[in-house]
Amino acid sequence: MTQPAQLDASAAQRAATRVVHVSSAHPWTDIRIHQREARTLAEAGYDVHLVAVDNRLSAPETGVKAVRQRRRSRANRVLIGSISAVIAGLRTRAQIVHLHDPELIWAIPLLRVLRKTVIYDAHEDLPSQLRDKSYIPMVMRAAVSRLSLLVVKVSGVANHVVAATERIADRYSPSKVTVIRNYPRIRDADSNNSAVETRQKKLVYVGAMSESRGALQMLDALASDAFPTGWTLELAGSIVPAELEVRMRNHPAWGIVNYHGVVSPDEARDIVSGARIGLVTLQANAAYVDSLPTKLFEYLAAGMPVIASDFPLWRRIVEANECGTLVDQTNPESIAAAIAEYETDVNRLAAEGRNALRASRGELNWDSESAALLRLYDRIATRSSLASGITHVA
Numbered sequence: 387m388t389q390p391a392q393l394d395a396s397a398a399q400r401a402a403t404r405v406v407h408v409s410s411a412h413p414w415t416d417i418r419i420h421q422r423e424a425r426t427l428a429e430a431g432y433d434v435h436l437v438a439v440d441n442r443l444s445a446p447e448t449g450v451k452a453v454r455q456r457r458r459s460r461a462n463r464v465l466i467g468s469i470s471a472v473i474a475g476l477r478t479r480a481q482i483v484h485l486h487d488p489e490l491i492w493a494i495p496l497l498r499v500l501r502k503t504v505i506y507d508a509h510e511d512l513p514s515q516l517r518d519k520s521y522i523p524m525v526m527r528a529a530v531s532r533l534s535l536l537v538v539k540v541s542g543v544a545n546h547v548v549a550a551t552e553r554i555a556d557r558y559s560p561s562k563v564t565v566i567r568n569y570p571r572i573r574d575a576d577s578n579n580s581a582v583e584t585r586q587k588k589l590v591y592v593g594a595m596s597e598s599r600g601a602l603q604m605l606d607a608l609a610s611d612a613f614p615t616g617w618t619l620e621l622a623g624s625i626v627p628a629e630l631e632v633r634m635r636n637h638p639a640w641g642i643v644n645y646h647g648v649v650s651p652d653e654a655r656d657i658v659s660g661a662r663i664g665l666v667t668l669q670a671n672a673a674y675v676d677s678l679p680t681k682l683f684e685y686l687a688a689g690m691p692v693i694a695s696d697f698p699l700w701r702r703i704v705e706a707n708e709c710g711t712l713v714d715q716t717n718p719e720s721i722a723a724a725i726a727e728y729e730t731d732v733n734r735l736a737a738e739g740r741n742a743l744r745a746s747r748g749e750l751n752w753d754s755e756s757a758a759l760l761r762l763y764d765r766i767a768t769r770s771s772l773a774s775g776i777t778h779v780a
Contacts, residue, residue, distance in 0.1 A: 395764035400431035403767045406480035407434070410463055410471035411487045413441035414454050417651050417680055418509065418550075418568055419486055424450045426756040427763060435478040437471050443650045453478070464489045476500075482766060484548075488512050491541045498543065503766055506544040507566075508554045510673060512537060546762060551699075553676040564762050568680045570655075570687045571752040579659045582690045582739030583732050589725065590620040590661035590690075592654045593681045598674070600667040600695075601625070601634060606718035608639035613722040614729040620661055622646040622654050659688045662735065663728055666694045667715040675699070687746040691738035693724045707745035709738050 395403070407424045414420060420436055428434040428449035440454035453474050458467045472493045475483055483497050484505040497504045538557050541547065547563045549555035555563045595601040608619060621643055625631040634640060646657060658664065664685025668674040675697045682700070685692045692710035694700050704710045711727070714720040728735045 395767040397431050399767045400764075401433065403482065403763075404433040404478065404480040405435065405482045405484060405763070406475045406478045407436045407438070407484045407486065408471050408475040408490060409438040409486040410455065410467040410489060412438055413443070414438040414452050415441060415443050415445045415650060417570075419507075420445065420448065420450060420452075421651055422571065422752055422756070423484070423507075423548075423566070423759060424448070426752075426759055430760055430763075432763065432767075433480075435475075435480060437474040437478075439467075441648070443648070445650060446652065451478075468492070472497075482763070485544075488537060488541075491537055494540060494543050498545075504544040505546050505548055505762075506541045507548045507550075508541065508558075509550050511551075511554045511557070511676065545766070548759075548762070551676060551678055564758055566755050566759055568678050568683065569750050569752050569755050570680065570684045570746070572687065572747065573655065576655075576659065576687055576689075579689055581736065582662050583736040585660060585662050587614075587617045587729075588620050588661040589617060589663050589665055590622075590658050590685070591665045591681070592622045592658055592684070593679070594623050595621065595625045595630070595634075596627075597630060598669050598671055600665075600669050600715055601630060602637075603667055603669075603715060603718050603721060604665055605634060605637045605639045605643070607721035607725070608642060609637070610718055610722035612719055612726050614726045617725065617729070618642045618644060619665075620644050620646065620657050622649050622657050624648050655684060655688070658684055658690075661688075662690060662739075663725065664688070664690050664692045665721075666692055666700075667713065667721055668695050669715055670695065670697065683746065683750050686742040686750060689739045689743035689746075691728065691735060691742055693721060703745075703750075707741055707750075709742040709745055 405427055407419055409419055412419055414436060416438060419438065424434050424436050425448040434450045436450050436452045437455060439457050455467065455471055455474065468489045472490060482503045482505065484507060485493065486507045486509065491506065494504050494506060542558055547558045548566050549563055550566065550568055552565055555565050591604060604619065607613060619642060625634060664681065666679055666682045668679065676699055682692060682694065686709060692704065694704055694710055694712055695715035696712040701712055704712055711724040713724050
């Protein structure tokens with residue numbers, strides 16, 4: 387995307403600029419919202435607040451002032467939670483309001499009238515995503531998806547849009563969008579990780595689990611005759627719906643699964659760092675094919691090869707960096723065979739682990755993305771006469 391010339395804000399301008407990140411759907415520990423974007427701004431000297439959902443998890447001190455909202459059902463969240471979150475955001479008296487959910491888009495025109503600078507963060511390609519939402523009746527999905535195109539247009543009323551991928555960014559005016567990818571922060575602790583070939587024979591999957599994310603295919607792969615003996619699977623994250631968790635716990639392969647439940651982001655990365663192979667076998671629906679899942683890059687940051695769905699975007703990353711194996715994500719035998727290959731070819735496992743770490747330390751980390759985020763905010767802080775309440779950004 388073409389960007390205006392860089393204008394660096396002074397330390398005083400940053401300190402005088404209050405920002406609030408608002409989400410009625412994401413937990414307050416969310417990696418993209420809190421641990422990356424909000425934390426980066428706070429570390430740079432901005433006065434940063436966060437309104438998000440309480441998940442009863444702790445988080446390391448980041449300098450971000452958090453207001454935790456009560457968790458609600460989906461219907462109440464959209465109708466009541468979104469209003470509550472926007473009101474909480476306004477109470478911070480922030481000049482810049484950074485919204486993170488489609489259900490908050492209604493507030494963009496209101497916030498503009500209130501002379502706030504509004505940034506909308508498009509985490510996902512909404513029209514594509516809605517075509518595969520299980521809670522939307524099948525007969526209504528196409529119509530809802532078309533209606534969402536209007537929602538995207540309304541979100542474009544924001545002063546600026548932050549997009550998680552180029553595909554999402556293509557829906558907006560190039561002059562008003564900045565791509566901020568879901569690359570992980572480099573942790574000091576990761577430099578102490580042991581070489582992947584010396585770790586225990588563990589697979590790992592972190593993040594929310596559902597049928598569309600390949601939960602059952604992972605377990606079926608563990609039950610396959612092709613699956614090598616002596617390996618186990620570490621799982622961390624929520625399982626939705628509850629009926630799926632029952633099915634998973636009753637699966638024949640559950641005996642070699644170590645389920646950690648929902649854990650903090652740092653705990654999840656610690657679990658990842660103890661494994662040999664990361665699994666990211668999401669199914670081919672519109673929400674995932676062009677996505678950049680955080681877990682993929684966290685596996686690379688831990689110096690391990692990945693077994694990933696053979697999507698074109700993921701293929702480019704994995705093949706360019708020689709850091710994993712692409713499989714038919716619908717076929718448990720394909721997943722099991724890929725695991726077995728790493729069991730028999732430890733040299734390949736070690737080489738791809740080193741390649742993964744090299745890719746993460748090179749371009750696939752938060753440093754480049756944080757620089758783009760700060761350029762955007764510095765441009766706003768410098769060009770806006772915040773003290774007088776004028777917050778227009780070209």
